[in-house]
Amino acid sequence: MLIQPRVAHARGANEPPLLEQTLPAFFAAMAARQGEHEALVSRHQRLRYSYAGLHRAARQLASALLGLGLRKGDRVGIWSHNNAEWVLMQLATAQVGLILVNINPAYRTAEVEYALNKVACTALVTMPRFKSSDYLGMLRELGPAKLPHLRHIVWIDTPADRDEPAPLLRFSELMARGRADDERIDAIAATLQAGEAINIQFTSGTTGFPKGATLTHRNILNNGFFIGEAMKLAPADRLCVPVPLYHCFGMVLGNLACFTHGATIVYPNDAFDALSVLETVQAERCTGLHGVPTMFIAELDHPRFREFDLATLRTGIMAGSPCPIEVMKRVVSDMHMEQVTIAYGMTETSPVSCQSSTDTPLAKRVSTVGQVQPHLEVRIADPETGATVATGATGELCTRGYSVMLGYWGDEEKTREAIDGDGWMHTGDLATMDDEGYVNIVGRIKDMVIRGGENIYPREIEEFLYRMPQVQDVQVVGVPDRKYGEELCAWIIVKPGQSLTEEAVRGFCQGQIAHYKVPRHIRFVEAFPMTVTGKIQKFRIREAMKSELGLQEEKTA
Template sequence: MQQDNRTPDQAPLALARGATEQPLIEQTIGECFDAMVARQPEHEALVSVHQGLRYSYRQLQQAARQLASALLGLGLQPGDRIGIWSHNNAEWVLMQLATAQVGLVLVNINPAYRTAEVEYALNKVGCRALVTMRQFKSSDYLAMLQQLAPEWAHGQPGALESGTLPHLRSVVWIDQPGQGEEVPGLLRFSELMARGRSDDPRIDRIAATLKPIDPINIQFTSGTTGFPKGATLTHRNILNNGYFIGEAMRLSPVDRLCIPVPLYHCFGMVLGNLACLTHGSTIVYPNDAFDPLAVLQTVQDERCTGLHGVPTMFIAELDHPRFAEFDLSSLRTGIMAGSPCPIEVMKRVVSDMHLDQITIAYGMTETSPVSCQSRTDTPLDKRVSTVGQVQPHLEVRIADPETGATLARGQAGELCTRGYSVMQGYWGDEARTREAIDPEGWMHTGDLATMDEEGYVNIVGRIKDMVIRGGENIYPREIEEFLYRLPQVQDVQVVGVPDQRFGEELCAWIVVKPGQALSEDEVRDYCRGRIAHYKIPRHIRFVEGFPMTVTGKIQKFRIREAMKEQLGLQEARTA
């Protein structure tokens, strides 16, 4: 990594370039997967615990080819978009591999989406087909789809051409054993599979025409306002990112990675699936959606060596009342990412879950996603206080948010990334693409960060989350890390809320550990004398949890909205 970039006064610049000794993979996902199958055809590739399914690498390849053949039978052509609206299951990874094999663009649709969001997503990218779960808990996906397009319910999908979903031609629902009833106008996944042939000559013929730079995946970013943007990613983007992520974890065929994070997000499909498939490791799904007990049971039963999760997942596992019953001694590595990783939680994960080689990863959907990651041998103090160093074949820099100039190391500014991982762009939205990627190819993340002398990056917050109180810049992450030291605190989020006197005031939402008690006065007393007075939260609320996305990202804007509403009501009553 280059460390010698200097400003005119010889202060080192916050600019780092990743190693380039290992070349980039210049293959499609299908080519890379086929090569791994040839090396270890009988090695276990996938275990879907909740479905009772196991596949060797050869079996997974054959099933993916059979599905690819069936998808071509629906009339789909390379470049066509096909949506997947589902929680974690074997069908999901089969779709990931099958679409890549024949050049179909897989569109990840968040299972939390409702009718307006699904309609937007399908129409924004022109999906010609959709594979969906039938239902999950209280979510009835087929009912939502039929609400959008009543034509399906009457078995007349052709009528959609002038309806609300004009591009959609085929809908497939993932059926389970024992689900015998038919759904008018819709095709069962099992029936679709039966139509395909793993030896279909069209598969190899199409595969030979595909290029690594072809778009293969669209992921909708979780915006805080308006409808999400569709980041368009290529084979080269996500295949290489998955490979180098696995390298940082030292994955090999002996590893078995437990993946409780959602597949529709990069965390599951790239940091999970592709990290495993590029290293011959075994993918293990503990459940369709996150369940801490299922994770603990799966790690023990399947002797998993790796475990992924966002901080809230690890907290739920550590604090589960049956945690001590499980043997987690097989664990060694994994990734904690998705939101800032509390230092105290990280320490417990290392000591209580045997994850002494766990890594921290940072990125965003638009960069495939990881641009910085710690390694298994990164010193613990760096693993718990930074998001690691720049990944191979990438560049990161810290820029002045106002001028765009590269800052000196140690200064806080916007983190920018450049290299193979940067998306092609937002699908059908050149204006937003130009806003995100500057003319020099730098992706602007919107995250505030610092870089130290060794190139380790520390995320200090979002530019939009930075609180300005009485002219002082305050980074909520710093206050959160401090409050985690309180033994009664299980989780905490800090935001700024408007204040007429100081511009903004700090507000802390705190989740107290089960069986513990904590008061506002105790929190403030703990802060006094330990942090500057202007960093002490004025508003403190004790809550059961935080508003968050399915991937575990805290939605701070919703906390701010709730607080503004509360404070507005209070002010009205006072008046």
């Protein structure tokens, strides 16, 4: 009997139903239901807000933004690390139909000029400076001539700044201008629709300037809700959020997952610091913790890790880049996060498409990114033909459903390239799906290495090398090679106090993996090039190796 293979196509559950409210309507109802419950703790600012207090403050800020002459549909930028002002802007702009534009704090003058002009931002709220970044200085350098749409710049001040003269509007002064009972707020809110744009997030492209993914109330409110459902969030939960708010991880998987379940958000610091995360989890008795793998590695390997009581932790999300199996096991055993979940997605899908749940078997949690979320579909497509492949076969992961963005702002052509005529968002990620619908990401299409005709997925080699007790972190890429087309290169970060040699790494591989999977080039490094969100920039590793080895990729006519 011929057994037909199953097709790698899965649909999520239809229950509970999608939320069809706008973000401000949903948040107002939550604030009315549990007004005195703690909504936000910003430890580095020593600020605490109840749900009722945060709702009042957001309305006050919304009133002040209207007082600047801003109108529904205007784009308003936020250029800042994590703080209470960021979440107030998230709520206030949504309240009156303004579109919040997330600006990466790592951007420099050319990038911020591009982003602000691309979407015609009329107002910008910014930190004045952070470490070596002088945000106000960059804006002064650009000047009105290069930012013709920008009419208002507001800088986030602290109590220590308030006696200093300043030529620009302070955030505290802007807040003082607003009224929470401003009748214009409810009049505008009554006109808002769930399918209208609420947020623009610039994707972190590897070449050229990024694209602005445009997301709606319906996109991100529902995604936040179903993310929280997978974590089994409840009002008693307190979620530590050290990941950046400018990215979906912070503002959706963090803020909106909590707000849709009445839980408490806790910001340990303005930017990631492993020690402040450990201190905050203990002091605030956090039950959840988010992070990318590099953050969890930094926390686990911090020299003071054993000093902190993390027993209150139960859940959280590891996402942002492939999650090493060995790191996942340590998070479960050493950080008490038995119900940690894995989430997968991309900015253009609000972001999460697949997620494990708190009761997903550990073997599945450490080897897959879970199953498709409710009200969504995922399938694995042949990159050449577009046909859905059989379960177990490798292809491009595609997503369809409520979470898919409206499109790239001002880029219809790029939107059509990303979202096909049937509504499928093409992720560019290589994946497999098993017969139970669990998805495993095996790499990026552009990261796949072809050595002498053999397809090699760097993720597989990375997972193998993580088994070495001396390896803290590892990234594998392909570099050009005249004989084989490409050869593997491994960049390795060695655990503190340990030592490792190239010969030891190759000896560990010998007889355990195919000879063509053994990295030819091995380098020991202190850190990887990465984005602010913790995503490893493999293209920069490739560029560095090509330069070091004097290699140039062969060009075809």
